[in-house]
Amino acid sequence: MxxxxxxxxxxxxxxxxxxxxxxxxxxxxxxxxxxxxxxxxxxxxxxxxxxxxxQHGLTAGEFDVLAALRKNATPLTPTELYQSTLLTSGAMTARLDKLEQRGLITRQHSQKDRRSMIVQLTPEGMSLVDTTVDAHVANEQQLITPLTTEEQQLLTGLMRRWLLAHE
Incomplete structure (x- = not known):
């Protein structure tokens, strides 16, 4: 260019x-x-x-946790959550505590292993994350509007290639 x-x-x-x-x-x-x-x-x-x-009453970190739960078909353990969000165990526990206090998630002992907990969205958490994801995607679509669809695809492919070489 x-x-x-x-x-x-x-x-x-x-x-x-x-x-x-x-x-x-x-x-x-x-x-x-x-x-x-x-x-x-x-x-x-x-x-x-x-x-x-x-605007939806969440921090980026809280949104990450809710989104991780939403995009999985089954409840997750705190370990699975902190590994998927690249947080420490302590940071995840603090986030889960806040989300549970707000009624957005529940934590229950696993049926398979009573030493383990599973985390899942409440109906309120599901509704909030769905509404937030809709707004988030619309916002990201707006952010990339200076580029044509073809330019977006080209740039995405180039970024993928760079990341595959360095991750």
Missing amino acids: PAPQTANEQDHADRLLEQWRQVRPELDCSPMAFFGRLSRMALLAEREIVAVIK
Whole structure:
């Protein structure tokens, strides 16, 4: 993609690269454009995503737990939940305590192993997570509207390839 012609077409990364070109013209700083844009996009998107989740009375972490429960066909153990959300056991317990106090989940002893607990959504939790997911998806769709469907698919494929090489 060619460099922007006017200052109105320049983003943060373009201005950063221009500053480096001024002081280190021999250095190829093009990777900075990639990672700078990636970081800035993540920051801006996260701010928008968290705002929508907050409108539904949830934190991003609470939403992650409710969504993990919703997208599984069976109840999960706290261990399965903290592994799927990349939390520590203690952090998951604190989240589950809050969600249970709000009446959004229940914890019960497992029928298979009384030492283990299972976590499931209450009807209120199911309704809240469904409403929040609907708003979340609509928000994400709005966030990607500057790109055509083809551009979205291309970018998604490129990101997948990069992640597969680095995860």
